[in-house]
Amino acid sequence: MVADFPMVALHGQASPRDGLVMRMFSICLVAGLMSTPQADPLQILATTPDLADVVRHIGGDAVEVQLLVPGAVDPHKVIPKASMLLKLKRADALVSMGLGFEHAFLPALLEKVGRDDLGRGASDVSQGGSRHLVGSDFIGQPLEVPTQLDRGAGVDVHPLGNPHWNTSPQLMRKYAVGARDFVSSLRPASAEVFSTNWKKWDAELGKSIEHWQAWLAPARGKPLVTYHRSWPYFADAFGLVISGEVEPKPGMSPTTRHLAQLAQSMIELDVQLLLLEPWYSESKLGNVPKMTKVSVIKIASMSGKEGYLSWMGRLVRQVASAWDLAEPRVGKEEESSVKKGAD
Ligand SMILES: [Zn+2]
Incomplete structure (x- = not known):
């Protein structure tokens, strides 16, 4: 009730005692303001949980990260x-994957929101504005960039090259450098804190990569099959070989003929694992699991609430287990100390 007291004095008759209370209140108010000089946290909107997790680790208390999807x-x-449009209107800045990863929703939203600082939508989908960080700008040469547009052969949801670069921990490391510089440019006063937070994140990711690579090293050159082309960057990062996909082209459902050919090649190559995202129906695999006895690993091609390091660790563990690979000692202690990302 102390907080109400000065209000009574403001509305009632002033007395010498009230004056003293008001002076004390003013002093407290000024001291209170002086002791909290921080600006409001930067409001950053990210399109995926992976992108968000990295910005949260780097931004610390100086940023608040929301997910667009x-x-x-x-x-x-x-x-x-409409709720996404509202989030875009309110955000200080946007972080996206790029390479058309967000083709289904982001260009239309950007066109509608009319913020030049976030980019201009469909006509400019690959380029962010001054307040829009496009993660794929930091990954170097993308994989599977088509040499020519083949519009006659049906759907292909990867027309700019493969956009699922988040499945490579090394590329997430490169993106984190871009994210550090981006938030520093938006809030230079916190640049030192961002740099310190980034160093910690980078060190944790580096140790984890060392551990994961040692774990999957005996599988180098081994073939695997995936439902969608979400995993070439993962395969690249660990020296694995993707020998086929259930989808004949990204976004296209398999025909019976395609499944029969795939099963045949999987038997010939002795393919032992197949990666399937939970949003695809297992029934689309047809008789492939029965014919080949492959282990079907159901895992999303991005992290969720658990955070990037935990998700990638889980993926590596499941893949290693399908090939009966024992967990090595290298980097193991460090990995157990890795904190989960908040969501
Ligand atoms: Zn895709």
């Missing part, structure tokens, strides 16, 4: 909504 979902099937 909630959780781990099929990026090619996201429908733009």
